[in-house]
Each structure stands twice: as structure tokens, then as C-alpha cells.
Amino acid sequence: MFEHVAPYAGDPIFRIAAQYQADQRENKVNLTIGLYFEDDGSVPLLDCTQAAEKHWAAKKLPRTYLPMEGLDTYRDGVQRLVFGEQSEAYQSKRIATIQTLGGTGALKVGGDLLHEAYPDSQMWISDPAWDNHHAIFGGCGIKTNKYRYFDAQTQGVDFEGMMADLAQLPAQSFVLLHPCCHNPTGADLSKEQWQQLIALIKEKQLIPFLDMAYQGFGQGLDEDAYAVRAMAQAGVLFLVANSFSKNFSYYSERCGGLSVVCKDQAAAERVLGQLNAWVRKNYSNPPSHGGHAIATVLNTPELYQGWVGAVDAMRARIHTMRQTVYDRLTELAPHYDASYMIKQQGMFSYTGLSSEQILRLREEFGVYMLDSGRISVPGLTTKNVEYYAKSLAAVV
Numbered sequence: 567m568f569e570h571v572a573p574y575a576g577d578p579i580f581r582i583a584a585q586y587q588a589d590q591r592e593n594k595v596n597l598t599i600g601l602y603f604e605d606d607g608s609v610p611l612l613d614c615t616q617a618a619e620k621h622w623a624a625k626k627l628p629r630t631y632l633p634m635e636g637l638d639t640y641r642d643g644v645q646r647l648v649f650g651e652q653s654e655a656y657q658s659k660r661i662a663t664i665q666t667l668g669g670t671g672a673l674k675v676g677g678d679l680l681h682e683a684y685p686d687s688q689m690w691i692s693d694p695a696w697d698n699h700h701a702i703f704g705g706c707g708i709k710t711n712k713y714r715y716f717d718a719q720t721q722g723v724d725f726e727g728m729m730a731d732l733a734q735l736p737a738q739s740f741v742l743l744h745p746c747c748h749n750p751t752g753a754d755l756s757k758e759q760w761q762q763l764i765a766l767i768k769e770k771q772l773i774p775f776l777d778m779a780y781q782g783f784g785q786g787l788d789e790d791a792y793a794v795r796a797m798a799q800a801g802v803l804f805l806v807a808n809s810f811s812k813n814f815s816y817y818s819e820r821c822g823g824l825s826v827v828c829k830d831q832a833a834a835e836r837v838l839g840q841l842n843a844w845v846r847k848n849y850s851n852p853p854s855h856g857g858h859a860i861a862t863v864l865n866t867p868e869l870y871q872g873w874v875g876a877v878d879a880m881r882a883r884i885h886t887m888r889q890t891v892y893d894r895l896t897e898l899a900p901h902y903d904a905s906y907m908i909k910q911q912g913m914f915s916y917t918g919l920s921s922e923q924i925l926r927l928r929e930e931f932g933v934y935m936l937d938s939g940r941i942s943v944p945g946l947t948t949k950n951v952e953y954y955a956k957s958l959a960a961v962v
């Protein structure tokens with residue numbers, strides 16, 4: 567049985583991370599995996615989630631099933647966080663939100679819903695992409711394609727190319743967009759560009775799917791939700807996947823949300839029913855431990871404030887590392903333009919290094935980044951950032 571089944575090549579990120587693990591050098595640097603690390607190299611366990619977990623455990627509740635859509639308090643917390651409490655879409659109850667298994671689970675259930683509702687539509691994904699976007703939507707039965715996104719010359723968004731590609735799509739095409747902290751490039755649209763894109767989306771009647779995996783890691787929790795809120799305000803109907811993996815440092819608890827902005831409350835109720843049908847078919851209902859903790863934090867003012875402080879601190883550390891690399895490279899290798907470190911934002915940056923340079927960094931210096939030249943900035947700390955800057959200066 568299964569003789570015809572091909573071996574799984576594995577995810578390239580984990581392959582390079584394994585090479586890093588096997589490296590015996592003490593000064594090796596891991597910039598591969600998308601995890602947030604503290605300055606001492608540890609992955610944080612936030613005070614707010616610890617307090618919330620304790621609070622929930624003390625209640626000694628039986629572990630019965632959650633509803634298919636998840637906890638009401640969680641879902642309401644997601645809507646307030648993503649759309650803002652003052653948002654008209656939130657106030658008029660025209661958003662259908664479910665608690666999902668991380669951002670990935672939200673993309674999968676959203677993809678299932680989209681494919682069933684619009685079986686002839688195809689999905690358009692930024693080039694380059696988080697590779698799993700193609701895999702997830704392909705798994706929903708949706709044909710995926712690429713639109714131009716990154717300009718290697720400016721190391722920013724190729725906005726003209728992006729708009730030109732999207733302008734050609736048939737009505738009701740699905741468009742995957744990153745509201746902030748684009749993975750893998752770190753290059754984001756400006757507010758003005760979002761407004762132009764929203765106008766195009768309306769004109770061409772496209773269906774946007776916003777994937778917000780890093781809310782709070784760019785400019786702030788509210789600031790990073792600009793695109794979501796502007797789109798809702800403009801009357802666009804769309805989907806948003808949000809993840810708590812990074813901003814709650816809660817990776818393995820698999821906490822995220824899927825929100826579908828609908829025309830009115832009646833439509834949102836129908837859509838919620840269909841989301842539940844897809845949840846039932848996929849995994850029946852979400853797990854409760856992390857869900858309760860997140861819901862408690864989102865609904866308890868002191869814990870919420872603690873969480874906002876933790877996100878602010880994570881973002882500030884990332885900014886400091888970005889600025890330090892930029893400053894050091896300006897001194898060490900003035901011919902090399904490292905301004906991408908401060909222009910791009912979030913966990914990731916595209917260094918624009920060649921394959922040879924990336925390989926040299928790995929082999930000669932023990933500095934590990936992805937083959938694409940993507941670095942995960944929180945892998946840098948006050949201990950290794952000078953070494954990283956010097957290694958980079960040596961190969962450019």
C-alpha cells in the first residue's frame with residue numbers, strides 16, 4: 567500500500583534550520599525561522615497569557631467541545647482588535663468571525679468557503695510569497711497564480727507592476743494581500759497605495775483575502791490594521807485571517823481568527839453558518855486551552871494593557887536590531903545600501919544577497935538565512951548583531 571506515494575521533500579525553512587542545528591560553531595547565527603526571540607535568545611512566554619492560563623485552570627472546568635465557531639468572547643475580541651471597536655462593520659454586526667487553528671487554519675477554512683461560493687475564481691498571490699499560501703489554497707481546490715510585488719532594485723513594493731497585474735483580473739478573482747509586515751520581503755504598501763488599491767478592487771470587483779500574521783510588529787496594533795479598516799470603511803466585502811502565533815508568542819496553541827466582512831447582519835449570519843459547516847468537515851471545533859487564554863486577555867483590561875506592552879517591546883526590539891544593522895553597515899560597507907533594513911518592517915527582510923553570498927555567509931561565517939536571502943530579524947540580538955554586520959560586510 568502507498569508504494570506510489572512520493573516522499574515529502576520537507577519545508578526548506580526546516581532543512582536550513584536543521585543545518586544550523588548541526589553547525590558546531592559557537593558564534594553561529596540563526597536568521598531562518600519565523601520566531602520572535604528575546605535579546606537573550608529565548609522565545610517569550612508572556613505574563614498576560616500565563617496569568618490567563620492560571621485563571622482558567624483554577625476554574626477546573628470540564629473539557630467539553632467548544633462550538634464550531636469557537637468562543638464568543640474570543641470572536642468578539644478578534645473583531646475589536648482587527649477592525650476596531652468604533653468600526654461601522656463591527657457595530658452593525660456584519661462581520662462573521664470564527665476562532666481558528668492559527669492563521670493557517672483561517673486561510674484553509676476561508677479558502678474552502680471561497681472555492682465553494684465561487685468555484686470558477688482563481689487566487690492571486692504576491693510574488694514572492696509565503697510558500698504555504700500556494701499550498702493551502704491549492705489544497706482547497708483553488709488554482710493559484712502570482713502577481714508582481716517586489717522590486718529587487720528599490721527593495722520595495724513594485725506597486726505599478728502589482729496594480730497592472732491586478733487590473734487585468736476577471737471580476738470575483740481572489741487576491742491574497744498582507745496588511746502589514748509582508749512575509750517574506752518586509753516591504754509594505756503605504757497608506758496612499760492602499761487607497762489606490764482599494765479603489766481598483768472596487769472597480770474590478772475583486773475579492774480580497776487579507777492575511778495578517780504580524781499585527782503589532784510593524785508600527786503598532788492599530789496602525790498595522792490600517793488596510794483592513796480602510797477596506798471595511800470603503801464598503802469592500804472581504805476576508806481577513808489573523809494569527810496570534812507571533813504577537814502572543816503562542817505558536818503551538820494554534821490561535822487565530824477568520825473574519826468575513828459581509829453586506830449586512832443577515833448575510834454575516836449565513837456566512838457564519840457556512841464557516842461552521844467547513845469547520846465541522848475539517849476538524850469539528852477548535853481547541854480550548856489557548857482560546858480561553860486569548861479570550862481572557864482580550865477581555866480583561868489589565869491583561870490587555872500588559873499584552874499591548876509586550877507587543878510594543880517586541881516591536882521596539884526588532885526596530886533596534888534593524889537600525890543597528892543599518893548603522894553598522896553604513897560604516898563597515900558604505901558601498902552597500904542597507905537602507906532596506908529600516909525601510910522594510912516586521913519580522914522579515916529581503917537582503918537582496920546573491921546565492922554565492924548567502925552560501926558564503928553560511929559556510930564561512932555560520933550565518934544562516936533562507937536561500938531567497940530572507941532574514942528573520944529577531945534572530946539578531948545585542949550579542950550577535952555586530953558579528954552579523956561584520957560577516958555581511960565581508961561578503962558584499
Ligand code: PMP
Nearest residue numbers: 668669670696749777779809811
Ligand atoms: N501567514 C503568513 C504570512 C505567515 O507568515 C504565517 C506564519 N508563518 C501564517 C500565515 C501562519 O500563521 P500560524 O502559524 O498562526 O498558522
